[in-house]
Amino acid sequence: xxxxxxxxxxxxxxxxxxxxxxxxxxxxxxxxxxxxxxxxxxxxxxxxxxxxxxxxxxxxxxxxxxxxxxxxxxxxxxxxxxxxxxxxxxxxxxxxxxxxxxxxxxxxxxxxxxxxxxxxxxxxxxxxxxxxxxxxxxxxxxxxxxxxxxxxxxxxxxxxxxxxxxxxxxxxxxxxxxxxxxxxxxxxxxxxxxxxxxxxxxxxxxxxxxxxxxxxxxxxxxxxxxxxxxxxxxxxxxxxxxxxxxxxxxxxxxxxxxxxxxxxxxxxxxxxxxxxxxxxxxxxxxxxxxxxxxxxxxxxxxxxxxxxxxxxxxxxxxxxxxxxxxxxxxxxxxxxxxxxxxxx
Amino acid sequence: xxxxxxxxxxxxxxxxxxxxxxxxxxxxxxxxxxxxxxxxxxxxxxxxxxxxxxxxxxxxxxxxxxxxxxxxxxxxxxxxxxxxxxxxxxxxxxxxxxxxxxxxxxxxxxxxxxxxxxxxxxxxxxxxxxxxxxxxxxxxxxxxxxxxxxxxxxxxxxxxxxxxxxxxxxxxxxxxxxxxxxxxxxxxxxxxxxxxxxxxxxxxxxxxxxxxxxxxxxxxxxxxxxxxxxxxxxxxxxxxxxxxxxxxxxxxxxxxxxxxxxxxxxxxxxxxxxxxxxxxxxxxxxxxxxxxxxxxxxxxxxxxxxxxxxxxxxxxxxxxxxxxxxxxxxxxxxxxxxxxxxxx
Numbered sequence: 001x002x003x004x005x006x007x008x009x010x011x012x013x014x015x016x017x018x019x020x021x022x023x024x025x026x027x028x029x030x031x032x033x034x035x036x037x038x039x040x041x042x043x044x045x046x047x048x049x050x051x052x053x054x055x056x057x058x059x060x061x062x063x064x065x066x067x068x069x070x071x072x073x074x075x076x077x078x079x080x081x082x083x084x085x086x087x088x089x090x091x092x093x094x095x096x097x098x099x100x101x102x103x104x105x106x107x108x109x110x111x112x113x114x115x116x117x118x119x120x121x122x123x124x125x126x127x128x129x130x131x132x133x134x135x136x137x138x139x140x141x142x143x144x145x146x147x148x149x150x151x152x153x154x155x156x157x158x159x160x161x162x163x164x165x166x167x168x169x170x171x172x173x174x175x176x177x178x179x180x181x182x183x184x185x186x187x188x189x190x191x192x193x194x195x196x197x198x199x200x201x202x203x204x205x206x207x208x209x210x211x212x213x214x215x216x217x218x219x220x221x222x223x224x225x226x227x228x229x230x231x232x233x234x235x236x237x238x239x240x241x242x243x244x245x246x247x248x249x250x251x252x253x254x255x256x257x258x259x260x261x262x263x264x265x266x267x268x269x270x271x272x273x274x275x276x277x278x279x280x281x282x283x284x285x286x287x288x289x290x291x292x293x294x295x296x297x298x299x300x301x302x303x304x305x306x307x308x309x310x311x312x313x314x315x316x317x318x319x320x321x322x323x324x325x326x327x328x329x330x331x332x333x334x335x336x337x338x339x340x341x342x343x344x
Numbered sequence: 345x346x347x348x349x350x351x352x353x354x355x356x357x358x359x360x361x362x363x364x365x366x367x368x369x370x371x372x373x374x375x376x377x378x379x380x381x382x383x384x385x386x387x388x389x390x391x392x393x394x395x396x397x398x399x400x401x402x403x404x405x406x407x408x409x410x411x412x413x414x415x416x417x418x419x420x421x422x423x424x425x426x427x428x429x430x431x432x433x434x435x436x437x438x439x440x441x442x443x444x445x446x447x448x449x450x451x452x453x454x455x456x457x458x459x460x461x462x463x464x465x466x467x468x469x470x471x472x473x474x475x476x477x478x479x480x481x482x483x484x485x486x487x488x489x490x491x492x493x494x495x496x497x498x499x500x501x502x503x504x505x506x507x508x509x510x511x512x513x514x515x516x517x518x519x520x521x522x523x524x525x526x527x528x529x530x531x532x533x534x535x536x537x538x539x540x541x542x543x544x545x546x547x548x549x550x551x552x553x554x555x556x557x558x559x560x561x562x563x564x565x566x567x568x569x570x571x572x573x574x575x576x577x578x579x580x581x582x583x584x585x586x587x588x589x590x591x592x593x594x595x596x597x598x599x600x601x602x603x604x605x606x607x608x609x610x611x612x613x614x615x616x617x618x619x620x621x622x623x624x625x626x627x628x629x630x631x632x633x634x635x636x637x638x639x640x641x642x643x644x645x646x647x648x649x650x651x652x653x654x655x656x657x658x659x660x661x662x663x664x665x666x667x668x669x670x671x672x673x674x675x676x677x678x679x680x681x682x683x684x685x686x687x688x
Contacts, residue, residue, distance in 0.1 A: 001419050004443040006469045047660050075345050076528050084428045085654035086448050090531055094665045099348040099528035101456055102652075102667075104430050104446040112445055116460070123467035125350045143656075184420050184443035187434055308446075310429035312487075316391050321438045323446075 004184050004209075005216035011178040011334035012121040014114075015128075015171045016069075018062030019286030020055055021278075022137070022163030028263045033286030034164075035062045041138050041163065049083060052136035052163075053092035055278075056081065059165035060093065060132050063285075067169050071096045074169070075126035078113040080104045081134045082161075082277055084143060088134050098130070106306030107202075107231050108185065109133040110166055110281035111325040115182035117170040122179075127171065134165035135276030144195070144311055157197035159233045159275035162262055166281025168289070177292035180328045183213040187308065189321040195314050198322075199236025199259070199272055202305040205322035206232060207243040210303050213326040221251050225297040228288065230280035230304035230324070231259035233273030258283035258304075280304040288329070298331045348528050348553075349560035355522040355678035356465035358458075359472075359515045360413075362406030363630030364399055365622075366481070366507030372607045377630030378508075379406045385482050385507065393427060396480035396507075397436035399622075400425065403509035404437065404476050407629075411513050415440045418513070419470035422457040424448045425478045426505075426621055428487060432478050442474070450650030451546075451575050452529065453477040454510055454625035455669040459526035461514040466523075471515065478509035479620030488539070488655055501541035503577045503619035506606055510625025512633070518677065521636035525672040527557040531652065533665040539658050542666075543580025543603070543616055546649040549666035550576060551587040554647050557670040565595050569641040572632065574624035574648035574668070575603035577617030602627035602648075624648040632673070642675045 001007075018035045026037030036058060043051035056079070064071065077096075080103040081088035093100060105112040113131025120126035138148055140161040146152040154160075170179065188208050192201040206229045214221065221227060232240055237257045244251045258280045259273035284302060291297045303326035314320065345351075362379045370381030380402060387395035400423070408415065421440075424447040425432035437444060449456040457475025464470035482492055484505040490496040498504075514523065532552050536545040550573045558565065565571060576584055581601045588595045605627055606618035628646060635641045647670035658664065 001470055004419075047657075049654075049657050049660065050662075075348075080446075080448055082429075083654065084656060085426075085450065085652060087652070087654045087657050090652040090665050090667075091657065091662065094531040094533050097530055100531055100667065101460070101528060101669075102424075102448040104424055104448040106429065116445070119463060119467065119469060123463065123469070125463065125467070126345055184445060186441055187438040187444055189438050308429060308431070308434040310393075310427065310431045312428060313391075313393050313431050313435065316393065318394075318435065321434050323434075323444065325445075 003216035004212050005181050007181045008118055008122040008179055009334060010122045011180055012118045012170045013173055013175045013178050014168050014289055015173050015175050016063045016067035016169040017285035017289040018059050018066055019166045019282035020059045021282060025162060025164050028268060030262055030287060048136055048139040049087060052088040052134055052139050056088050056092035056132060056134040056165045059167040063167035063169050071098050074098050074128050074130045076120055077130045078103050078116045079132040080109045082140055105323060106308055107275060107277045107280060108304040108306030108323050108325050109277045110284055111302060111304040111327045114168055114327055115325055118179040121170050121172055129170045130167060132167040133277040133281045135161050135278035137161045137163045140276060154271055155196040156271055157235050158271050159259060159273050160270040161276035162274045162279040164278030164282040166285035168285055176331045177289060177329045178333045180330045180334060181217055183209050183326040185209045185323040185325045187321045187323050189319055191319045193319045195309060197235060198275060198307040199233040200239055201307050201320040202322040203232055203236040203239035205324040206240050206303050206305045209324040209326040210301060213301060221249060221254055224254060224299050224301045226256045226300045227251055227254045228300055228302045229257045231275040232257050232305060233259040235272050292329055292331050295331050300329050302327050302329055347560035348556050349525050351525045352462055352466040352523055353678060354466045355524055356462040356514045357517055357519045357522050358512050358633055359517050359519050360407045360411035360513040361629035361633040362403050362410055363510045363626035364403045365626060369506060369508050372612060374606055374631060392480055392483040393431060396432040396478055396483050400432050400436035400476060400478035400509045403511040407511035407513050415442050418442050418472050418474045420464055421474045422447050422460045423476040424453050426484055449667060450652055451619060451621045451624060452648040452650030452667050452669050453621045454628055455646060455648040455671045458512055458671055459669055462523040465514050465516050473514045474511060476511040477621040477625045479505050479622035481505045481507045484620060498615055499540040500615055501579050502615050503603060503617050504614040505620035506618045506623040508622030508626040510629035512629055520675045521633060521673045522677045523671060524674045525561055527553050527670040529553045529667040529669045531665045531667050533663055535663045537663045539653060541579060542619060542651040543577040544583055545651050545664040546666040547576055547580040547583035549668040550584050550647050550649045553668040553670040554645060557645060565593060565598055568598060568643045568645045570600045570644045571595055571598045572644055572646045573601045575619040576601050576649060577603040579616050636673055636675050639675050644673050646671050646673060
């Protein structure tokens, strides 16, 4: 590590990625990014939680299929989700018989998983590693806010949890995009207590990790085709740009936020945008990775963002800590640009 | 990896470990293993959840102090706990300003954290990594079963969640014990649905991972001074030995279970024993690591075990998947015994 950033000298490759979504995602502007859309929020199961498990499993199976792999071809899987005890993941993958490490980074999970998968491959510990995460609107509403039947009103700053999952396969093979570096985030808590304004809680964490990655790599914002955040939504995105503005840096033309990409603000009732671990995951797997593979994007900085609250401690009056793990993904492998340091 | 096992060719060292406990733990036979005992279940805070955060933070600070380190001396921290959204950890560490990766393995968290910390150090990505986890009886009862005020009766197979935390610092320095190898567990679900009998749910996972580590390393059970499981308790421990017996292997004289060590069955009302992520963590940090450092133990196989249920899906009629990550800890570093393979 240099600073808080791991440099992958063997530049592991994302050889496959898949995104699966629900009806809202299929009705939105990014519908073409999904390998499969499920109209039924139960996914033909009896409960929303079982549905989320099936959604996550479908993303894993699509990612494996696109790389012509069986589950046995994966040495280690890293995954987690927003449900209590990450049951979306553990129940989703329990029949796959793949060595598994559970991770929890709320909506930042996809970059945490990608980083750890890259670590396994870069260090020669695994030939192929898989990262996966998901979220489900109905299961999340019930757990974090109110059961849908209650018909609760959502505030203008609230975001709509995506019913989506994304899975990536990382390998030492040579196929763009490559994972060049990853910045491990720190827990950042600026005192925001409004659980219906998570964009505001997460923006400082995204700012901290993006700035750290730029500092540790010595790269400028302009080096990247896009600086992408997970799910800050409208409110958090504005705050992020304002935080950079205080440093005299204007990232507005480069900044993309998965939370403002997934749905149509005009045609879908999503208030400040999308959220949920599946939001950043599906946009990374279904939109950004394909554009990096084709060379349309040469380099992106992808910083998924997570609000680490629980309803229990929030009800106890606590503020909302947040975290963001940032990854540099590139069309070119490491050999094209020397990395002069591996360790601090 | 060979099989499902990572071999650490640079054999990272556990240079520091600390355990912090509550009143029950201080009243038990392992009281001497704790760096600090807190009589107050609130830890001078207002809620049990805040108390757990303080407990976890104290374990981190003790582990740092014993290695004469400041938080800046840690490149990456890996941690998680049993509370929804792992808030025991995220709120506990939010002021420490250490790069953080959240993990979730229920009561197997300590070996997952130790494994990933070792990966960061072995691969040269970090100079020092810290792993931490905790559990809190009062917070866990309220979340998983009933609030204490309800006065619910506990069944004979139930286990008592430890109010305890353990933290380890892993480094490339030369100081025993060393982490020689780690087996990534698979999710194992044999259909047990009784959330008050988690030992039975977890025993097959422990069996699977211990057998896998023995197979992948080529070591026999007798090579180890102890084969330790996390918190199978009385019921799960008996099942584990029976599972090995079916293979013609008698591990009874070698087997230790943290869940049967932490409390006195005669003097403390703990039914089938102890459980909770802090159980295995505190026994590893406060009992086994010191005995490996002194050379009293030369090699142990430590397999923490986690039940990956949530109360929600359990109430929906689901069975309980479990996982166990196993680690080989040794008084001797890798140079004393050649590891002939790193990858499959």
